[in-house]
Each structure stands twice: as structure tokens, then as C-alpha cells.
Amino acid sequence: MPLAPDAIVRLNLGRLWLSYLKMQIPVHGFLIKHPDGAGLVDTGYGTPLELIKDYRPVNASVADALARHDIHPSDIRWVINSHLHFDHCGQNAVFPQAPEYLQHREWENRQQYETPAAWLEYAGARFELLDGDAEVVPGVRVVTTPGHTIGHHSIEIETTDGPALIAGDACWTVEMFEGKPPQGPMMDDMPAALRSLQRLREVKPTAVHFCHDKRTWMHKTAL
Numbered sequence: 078m079p080l081a082p083d084a085i086v087r088l089n090l091g092r093l094w095l096s097y098l099k100m101q102i103p104v105h106g107f108l109i110k111h112p113d114g115a116g117l118v119d120t121g122y123g124t125p126l127e128l129i130k131d132y133r134p135v136n137a138s139v140a141d142a143l144a145r146h147d148i149h150p151s152d153i154r155w156v157i158n159s160h161l162h163f164d165h166c167g168q169n170a171v172f173p174q175a176p177e178y179l180q181h182r183e184w185e186n187r188q189q190y191e192t193p194a195a196w197l198e199y200a201g202a203r204f205e206l207l208d209g210d211a212e213v214v215p216g217v218r219v220v221t222t223p224g225h226t227i228g229h230h231s232i233e234i235e236t237t238d239g240p241a242l243i244a245g246d247a248c249w250t251v252e253m254f255e256g257k258p259p260q261g262p263m264m265d266d267m268p269a270a271l272r273s274l275q276r277l278r279e280v281k282p283t284a285v286h287f288c289h290d291k292r293t294w295m296h297k298t299a300l
């Protein structure tokens with residue numbers, strides 16, 4: 078049963094300053110209002126904020142963001158992390174009851190990242206490690222999109238309008254989805270990243286949601 082397009086709800090999880098780009102970017106997670114129970118894609122960055130102070134983070138509680146949609150953290154049945162950079166998995170510990178889905182390769186690579194170990198390796202963490210594409214709950218699949226990191230995946234959601242994507246960091250902006258080349262230092266493996274972008278376009282999505290762009294790319298029906 079496909080979901081309504083508005084079952085994908087963007088959560089504002091703060092802002093980060095990228096000094097090498099001299100740019101502030103928003104950080105988003107996504108609430109998925111699934112008929113079998115609510116789920117979450119990415120959990121933002123965690124606390125204490127001093128751990129990532131070079132990025133000038135502002136307070137951003139995922140529990141507060143969910144409360145604006147009348148959801149309590151204990152309502153969340155599952156979490157998907159697109160990858161394990163600190164701004165995508167920092168508040169996993171808020172959801173001890175929920176399994177966290179990510180790629181096996183990403184888990185094995187986690188020590189390469191700046192992510193504080195305490196944000197991942199807390200008591201009771203329940204990771205479900207995947208090897209490739211997988212359906213997490215009916216109508217919600219992960220599709221592997223390596224490049225930004227080795228074990229990155231994006232999320233494809235079946236909606237009544239057609240497939241919708243949550244790109245994760247496989248694609249940051251509307252312009253990038255439409256063809257603007259990604260900036261080099263942000264991709265661990267550029268050829269893989271370009272193949273992954275192409276893979277996302279081949280889904281022929283009706284909507285693409287971004288973790289670092291306030292806009293949503295929408296398919297424009299030809300007139």
C-alpha cells in the first residue's frame with residue numbers, strides 16, 4: 078500500500094557551518110508516517126555540542142522536532158541512517174526501542190569519521206546491518222548509493238504519486254540532482270558518487286528530499 082506523499086515529513090535538526098566552504102547548511106531528518114508505525118530517517122547531530130564546535134552547531138533536539146508533529150520518541154518503530162557521519166546519526170540513542178538500519182560496510186568504516194563513538198556505541202544500541210538494497214518495511218527500501226561514504230544508502234518510498242527519494246548525502250541540493258557536479262572534497266569516491274547520482278535519477282522519482290537543502294525537488298509534469 079503506497080504512502081501518501083505527505084507521510085514524508087521533514088524535521089529541522091539545526092544548522093552547521095562548513096568553514097572550508099564558508100557556508101551554513103541546514104540539517105534534516107525525516108519522519109515517515111507509515112501505517113504500520115512511525116519511522117525515522119537520520120537523527121541529526123548529538124550533544125554535547127562542544128564535540129563538534131568547529132561546525133558551530135545550534136541546539137537541535139530530534140525529540141522536540143517530533144513533538145511538533147505529535148510524535149513521541151517511543152512511537153518510533155525503526156530508524157534508518159543514510160550513513161554514519163555525525164550529522165546523520167547523532168541522536169540514535171533517543172530511540173533505544175528502534176532497530177537502526179544501515180549498511181554493514183558503513184558500520185565497519187565508522188572509525189574513519191569524526192562521529193563521536195558515544196553517539197553510536199551506547200548501551201542498548203540495536204543495529205541491523207544490511208548488505209545491499211533491502212526493504213525495511215513495506216514500501217520503504219534502501220538503495221545503495223556509495224561515494225560520499227563507502228556504505229552510504231538512500232531511501233526510496235513508494236507513494237501514491239510514484240517513488241519518492243530521501244537522498245541522504247548522495248545528493249545535497251535541487252541543482253545537484255538536476256546535474257550540477259558535486260564538490261570534490263565532499264565525496265570519498267567521486268566516480269562512485271556520480272554513478273550513485275545517476276542511479277537515483279533512474280528511479281524517476283516524483284519527489285526528492287534532501288538532508289541539507291530546505292527545498293524539495295519535484296517532478297514537473299510536461300505540459
Ligand SMILES: [Zn+2]
Binds near residue numbers: 162164246288289
Ligand atoms: Zn550530512
